Amino acid sequence: MEEKKDDEDSTMNEGEAAVAMVHAKRLVESGVNASDIGIITPYAAQ
Structure with a gap:
């Protein structure tokens, strides 16, 4: 699961959120x- 940054430079992980x-x-x-x-x-x- 890949971490990435949003527009405000906060980290998120869409795969973990989906799970x-x-x-x-x-x-x-x-x-x-x-x-x-x-x-x-x-x-x-x-």
């Missing part, structure tokens, strides 16, 4: 409230 979204969607589909899910990332642009 996190897949997991979050599966949690919601299994009955977890979206408001109970938190995704922590070291990248401000993500």
